[in-house]
Amino acid sequence: MTVPGSEGPTRELGTGPDTPTRELRTGPDAPTRELRTGPDARTRSLATGAGGRTRSLATVIRGTFADTRPLRVPAYRRLWLAGIVTVIGAQLSVVAVPTQIYELTGSSAYVGLTGLFGLVPLIVFGLWGGAIADVMDRRVLLLLTGSGIATTSLALWVVAASGIGNIWVILTLFSVQSAMLAMNQPTRNAVIPRLIPAEQLPAANALNMTVFQAGAVAGPLLAGVLIPVVGLPTLYLLDAIALLATLWATWRLPPVPPQRTDVTAPGSVGIRGVVAGFRYVGMQKVLLVSFLIDMVAMGFGMPRAVFPEMSEKVFGDPPGGGIALGALFAAIPFGMVVAGLFSGWLQRVQRQGVAVTLAICLWGAAIAMFGLTGSLWLAVLFLAIGGAGDMVSSVYRSSMLQTVATDEMRGRMQGVFVVVVAGGPRIADMWHGPAAAGLGPGPAATLGGVAVVVAALAVVARFPAFWRYRGPVDRRGQAG
Structure with a gap:
């Protein structure tokens, strides 16, 4: 075999039974790399010295920790x-809403209503917002919806601080905020492939999710x-202030107008555009299964609606919440986050369909074990293991979507993605709350975890193309 280029004239490979060495010369004065392959071979020498060993160790370390190449792009x-600042503030409201409702009612069933009031606007405005993102400048849409999220957080602060509202006012404001979020998230996710090369999308998604989950x-x-x-009302105010960071970063983005290359994907913001999106999902089986399997994982398995009751009745928190409540949510x-910090290996996995399936089964098994324990620290451990599985699944499903979908369909596909990702937990809220009231919070969580494993395997068995899916290859020779 001849190696292109004048600096590498020969490559010799002995293949006979008496040939003891393999030799590769990389230049006229280059050192020899020698590998003994005979039955009596005892040594392997590489003439690179300490510097070569150091570089090898550095390569292993870089391959273990998160790939930070996407951070070289200024806009990203x-x-x-x-996002580091914004997600912390957002999570303050995530805790505040169910905690405030439980304080007002003393019932996990009412906490479960957040699922209903969050799910409907997520479905409607997630799909509609994705269609809008395919026909207008995505930077402008991000600014408008980001401002809407901040405004509703301020309104929740006013209601909670003044005491003038009730549970229905809180749920209504929460519903409006969910609508803004449903339009913001697909737009933001559709922007990323315009900033980052396709083979670096798993790395970019891992970085995004690590920051989000750290918050x-x-x-x-x-x-x-x-x-x-x-006091609880101040959490809403802090959320609104933190959103200013993302609004600033969005303002600094370049214009992101839609790209039109596929005449079969009409750019309509009405029903026609949404229907075209669903038709596209039906034609792309990998995308279809990625949505179905996540709906299974979150719709059956997310146990957050039982956290307020478990923190108080099982783990001994005072009424209104405390350390156990925060630990369960965290x-x-x-x-x-732990999985994200050590996510370098994700870039090397090409069998992404297999990886998603196994990761979701790990999630379901961990949630089932969480429901069986009465120890706070074991509960936290099982939830963390489940979170690691969810991280792997999320990175690959996001990369599948950004790779398989064309740009003129990415907004709508991201809209469906947000409906599934955010809607799944709200479906879980809707049935976990009543199930916890009837069976107890632990058995309700265990039932959901077992259902995740069974249903996920059934979905993949029905659509084997997902199991066989392979991602794009990284330019460095690694699987993306």
């Missing part, structure tokens, strides 16, 4: 850094500490 880096760890823990000190994202 600004969004990522702003999801810090936010609930901070909420558990702040509620007794500054455990899943903590596991995702």
Whole structure:
């Protein structure tokens, strides 16, 4: 075999039974790499010295930890850094809403209503917002919807601080905020492939999710500490202030107008555009299964509606929440953060369909074990293990979507993705609340975890193309 280029004239490979060495010369004065292959071979020498061993160790370390190459893109880096602040504030509200409702009612069934009031706007505005993102400048849409999220957080602060509202006012404001979020998230996710090369999308998604989940760890823990000190209403105000960071990063983005290359994907913001999106999902089986399997994982398995009751009745928190409440909310994202920090290996996995299936089964098994324990620290451990599985699944499913879908369909596909990702937990809220009231919070969680494993395997068996899916290859020779 001849190696292109004048600097590498020969490659010799002995193949006979008496040939003891393999030799590769990389230049006229280059050192020899020698590998003994005979039955008496005892040594392998590489003439690179300590510097070569150091480089090899550095390569292994870089391959283990998160791939940070996407951060070299200034626009992406600004969004990522702003997200560190914003997600902490967002998680303060995630804790505040169910906690405030449980304080007002003393019932997990009422907490479960957040699922209904969040799910309907997520479905409607997630799909509609995705269609809008395919026909207008995505930067402008991000600014409008980001401002809407901040405004509703301020309104929740006013209601909670003044005491003039009731549970229905809180749920209504929460519903409006969910609508803004449903339009914001698909737009943001559709922007990323315009900033980052396709083979780096798993790395970019891992970085995004690591930051988001780090905030999801810090936010609930901070909420558990702040509620007794500054009061629950202040959490909403802090959320609104934190959103200013993302609005600044979005303002600094270049214009992101839609790209039109496929005349079969009409750019309509009405029913026709939404229907075209669903038709596209039906034609792309890998995307269809990625949505179905996540709906299974979250719709059956997410146990957050039982956290307020478990923290008080099982783990001994005072009424209104405390350390146990914060630990339960933080455990899943903590596991995702740990998985994200050591996500370098994700870039090398090409059998992404297999990886998603196994990761979701790990999630379901961990949630089932969580429901069986009466120890806070074991509960946190099982939730963290489940979070690690969810991280792997989320990275690959996001990359599948951004790779398989064309740009003129990415907004709508991201709209469906947000409906599934955010809607699944709300479906879980809707049945976990009543199930916890009837069976107890632990058995309700265990039932959901077992259902995840069974249903996920059934979905993949029905659509084997997903199991066989392979991702694009990284330019460095690694699987993306």
